[in-house]
Amino acid sequence: MASSSSFRMTFSVVFLIIIGMASAELSSSYYNTSCPNALSTIKSAVNSAVAKESRMGASLLRLHFHDCFVNGCDASILLDDTSTFTGEKTANPNNNSARGFDVVDTIKSDVESICPGVVSCADILAVAARDSVVALGGPSWTVLLGRRDATTASLSAANSDIPSPSLNLSGLISAFSKKGLSTKEMVTLAGAHTIGQARCTNFRSRIYNETNIDTSYATSLKSNCPRNGSDNNLSPLDTTSSTSFDYAYYKNLVNKKGLLHSDQQLYNGGSTDSQVSGYSSSSSTFLSDFKSAIVKMGNISVLTGTSGEIRTNCRKINS
Template sequence: MPPKNSSSSLPSKFRFMFLLFSFLLGTASAQLSSSYYATTCPSALSIIKSAVNAAVAVEKRMGASLLRLHFHDCFVQGCDASILLDDTATFTGEKTANPNINSVRGYDVVDTIKSQLESSCPGVVSCADILAVAARDSVVALGGSSWKVPLGRRDSTTASLSAANTDLPAPTSSLSQLIQAFSNKGLTAKEMVALSGSHTIGQARCTTFRSRIYNDTNINSSYATSLQANCPSTGGDNNLSPLDVTSPTSFDNAYFKNLLSKKGLLHSDQELYNGGFTDSQVTAYSSNLQTFKTDFGNAMIKMGNISPLTGSSGQIRTNCRKVN
């Protein structure tokens, strides 16, 4: 048996060092960067921002829809734009999943953005990055704070209808189910509460809150009655009501204030303030807007980093609705 300092042991050491270096290099290449397009497409961020602002100017609800589009993408296969893929004769995407069908919208705005980017910088900016930036710009357009969006994601060539049906938290979820759904994606309960604050903008369909306004007891009675006028016990499934009854088109902390008054629209909303350990977080956000906005931005950055495709994985789709 050769001594430990024998040269015969060097090749294995070199192999280990090579493998370690390769691993570290691979890890580094997987890191996203807010300056990713600085040289390859310097106009990317301004193009996206202008298109988002134009869409929100036409319809303020679109800001909430674009924000939700990013969320529904990241929770299924990671932030890879899989949600944007259309069904074909041989491919089933995520658009017809229960949480998405007749509900998720904004695809046409993404198409417009992608078309403009392809004219300016062909084959450079991914659809997944468009979703991440558009979500941030939508929040800003409705009065929220900005954050630096890490970029460099690539687009998937696959989608998962089954994962879309199971991984996205339902509006009927209990607090423990919500915490578990976010934990499955590496997000903490605190980050879950912060991200739920996105419901300070946007609207929901009657079918998602009907059970709450007729069956839940932890709801303001006059609030429930007012909602029942627009959401009958049968029919009217697609009738809309604002998630934030106070200021539905302003990105503020009214959502949390509403929860204190038992005016959460969805069952899952009110679960955040229903005698559980997230009550204190809701109270804190209801009284400190800046804390909420800061935590929301940080949570969005973390959510946007769920299993991105980088390096040579995936592709840069020319058309966000189909693989190249």
């Protein structure tokens, strides 16, 4: 028992050291000299995309999340399948769900036109996530830069490591802990569900079978999500303000109006109830914590230095 405990402690220390080393190699001023207009170019493209379709803000934020949870923040999610390569786009959490790839293509093209071969696709995802939140009324934060792009991807890791909407609280805590993120940070990052939508197939079981859901809320969802069929019909993750990055998500949880099973697990008589309650009454606390948590998430197992590459096309590795 003692040796097992020692191993876990040693592993945790090593993991934190690795994360610390990686983030130490990233810098907010990374492109100041090599591509001084990189950030303004990305922001302009994101603003244009979100103005055209507000849902795109949530989609771009989600790409960053789904990228970081699979072997680190290395833009592996952007790689297309080929005859000899299988990427992550067809993994269960991404298939018919992950979107915004065309917007990333546009951003990459814009950046390549001013600074060829300089700005990584992984950094584009991190900056686009921040700019999307800002475009929808949320807070800004300083994005650390200098990530490089992976030359491979993992379908199996995408299927196993991206948290499922069917997870219970213990499963959520475990999934985030595996990535070096605390339970508090997990609850905080879940607040990203204050924007965006989910497919009927991901919440059907909840609205028909679960009891910890507001009855009128469940009823309102059933017309758009029948017991059979219509799997791809969408409903907002935040029933009150799905295109504004605010703290209403937590108010919804307190009122048993979490759309996904995994959402409501955060306020269901468990250890995270008090944090949800706190966020539901304090926008400033949530927004401050969110900025810190997403910066930490963006540092997971990044490639720096001579590792990986700077892809010319985010959909494929350089030939």
